[in-house]
Amino acid sequence: MIKKTSSVPGVKRVAIQGISGSFHEIAAHKFFKKESISVLECYTFEETIESLAKNQADYAIMAIENTVAGSLLSNYTLLRESVVRIVGEEYLRIKQNLMALPGQRIEELREVHSHYMAINQCRSFFKQFPSIRLVESDDTALSAREIREKVIYGRGAIAGELAASKYKLDILAEGIETNKRNYTRFLVLARDKRENRSEFLLSHCPSHRQDVPLTKASLCFSLQHQKGSLANVLTILARNELNLTKIQSMPIIGQEFRYLFYVDVIFEDYDRYLKSLKEISNCAVEINILGEYAHTPQSMESIHNN
Numbered sequence: 668m669i670k671k672t673s674s675v676p677g678v679k680r681v682a683i684q685g686i687s688g689s690f691h692e693i694a695a696h697k698f699f700k701k702e703s704i705s706v707l708e709c710y711t712f713e714e715t716i717e718s719l720a721k722n723q724a725d726y727a728i729m730a731i732e733n734t735v736a737g738s739l740l741s742n743y744t745l746l747r748e749s750v751v752r753i754v755g756e757e758y759l760r761i762k763q764n765l766m767a768l769p770g771q772r773i774e775e776l777r778e779v780h781s782h783y784m785a786i787n788q789c790r791s792f793f794k795q796f797p798s799i800r801l802v803e804s805d806d807t808a809l810s811a812r813e814i815r816e817k818v819i820y821g822r823g824a825i826a827g828e829l830a831a832s833k834y835k836l837d838i839l840a841e842g843i844e845t846n847k848r849n850y851t852r853f854l855v856l857a858r859d860k861r862e863n864r865s866e867f868l869l870s871h872c873p874s875h876r877q878d879v880p881l882t883k884a885s886l887c888f889s890l891q892h893q894k895g896s897l898a899n900v901l902t903i904l905a906r907n908e909l910n911l912t913k914i915q916s917m918p919i920i921g922q923e924f925r926y927l928f929y930v931d932v933i934f935e936d937y938d939r940y941l942k943s944l945k946e947i948s949n950c951a952v953e954i955n956i957l958g959e960y961a962h963t964p965q966s967m968e969s970i971h972n973n
Contacts, residue, residue, distance in 0.1 A: 675705065682707040682715040682724035688808035688830035690761060691728045694853040698728070698757040710805070712742055716749045719858045727751070727856040733761070734850045736784055738915055743929050746854075746887075746957050753885050753958025755855035763789050763844040766811060766836040767823040773839050778802050780810040781825035789825055792843040799823075811836055854885075854958075883912075883933050883962035884940065888947065888954040892925050899950050900928075907943040909934045933962050 681704045683691035692706050707724045709715045718724040729745075732738045746753070763785055767776060776799050779786075783803040793799055804810045810824035815834040823839065824830070831838050890896040904911055913931035918924075934940040948954050 678703045678705050679726060680705055680707055680724045682709050682718040682727040684709055684712050684715055684729065685806045686808045686812060688811060688826065688833040689806060690759060690827050690851065691730065691853065692808075693827055693829050694730075694757045694759045694851075695726075695728045697759065698755060698853075698855055712745055716745055716751055716856075719751055719856065720749070722858070725857070726754070728757075729854045729856055730851050731854050732852045732913075733784075734848060735788060735846050740915075740917060743887075743915060743917060746856075746885075747927070747929075747955065750859050751856045752859040752956075753854050753960055754857045755960045756883070756963060757853045757855065758963065759851050759853060761788075761844065761849045761851050762827065762842050763807075763825050763849075764828060764831060764838045765789075765792075765823050765825060765840040765843055766814075766831045766838050768814060768818065768820055769835075769837045771820065771823075771837070771839070773799075773823075775821060776823045776839075777821045779823040779825060780804045780813070782807050782810075785825045788844045788846065788849060791845040792840070808833075855960075856958075880961055881937060881959045882935065883931065884959045885929070885931050885957040886944075886954060887927055887929050887957055888951040889919060889925065889927050890951055896950065897928070900947055903943055903946045904932060907934075907939045907946075908936070909940060909943055929957075 679699060679702060681695045681699070683689060683695055683706055685691050686708045687706055695704060695706065707718055709718060712729055715727040715729060719727050729742055730739055731742055765773065765779065773796060778800045779793070780802045781804060785807050786801050786803060793801060807824070807826035808830040811826045811830040811834045813819070814822055814824055815836060824836070825843070828838070888900070890900070901911070910933040911930060912933055915929040916926045917929070918926055932940070944954070
């Protein structure tokens with residue numbers, strides 16, 4: 668269920684999966700930086716998409732892949748089937764923290780609650796505390812908020828620093844995730860006003876955020892089930908000097924052994940990128956532009972340097 672927020676002039680309404688204090692909210696503030704935003708809490712990714720379709724939000728933040736857990740495959744399907752487009756991306760270092768009501772020690776905790784993915788990222792830490800029971804919940808920040816609202820002593824939560832600050836919890840141990848190179852890539856979505864995303868040659872319209880250069884695109888296409896079809900597409904990209912940074916295949920339901928390919932490409936020359944699209948369209952059964960936006964090289968540099 669979507670927790671509604673009112674529209675305020677000059678304030679961007681941003682839908683997030685989860686509640687206030689979640690990593691999605693952190694990513695939202697990081698992307699929009701000094702711009703004023705109000706967060707629209709949604710329990711599911713489907714609800715974030717719905718909020719855009721119903722004009723309840725101006726933007727939505729959606730996690731799409733993690734360096735530890737991999738791709739969120741269901742979100743690729745949501746992107747393709749929904750009337751939204753990608754207008755930006757944000758990379759966030761996921762730092763998990765153990766928190767509880769003030770005045771407690773780790774040894775006094777009986778349970779620790781969090782999202783299953785957060786728990787899995789921190790199991791090595793809890794091996795030194797075998798008496799603590801790890802309990803899966805729907806959301807990291809929700810686990811933190813529940814402790815504060817119900818004043819639950821003896822229970823901890825695994826969440827980000829923002830959750831600890833919002834719900835006035837003490838951080839008993841910070842950075843408890845096993846893999847310190849734990850990053851999530853978030854997509855920034857807006858409502859797509861095009862009637863048909865596949866008709867890019869007839870009605871091509873780039874991202875509406877014209878204050879930033881377009882240097883990255885996310886595409887989805889299907890190919891004939893024949894030898895060399897994917898190799899032909901990769902050759903087109905290479906010949907036009909596009910850098911393929913992501914490729915994800917998913918089966919087409921009802922069409923045995925045929926696949927949809929989701930790819931991200933980085934380019935310096937927008938005209939050569941358009942040339943690639945036209946060439947790919949000649950050998951693809953279908954091609955959709957999921958979004959064109961600015962690549963964030965500074966984020967990638969920080970990932971490789973940490």
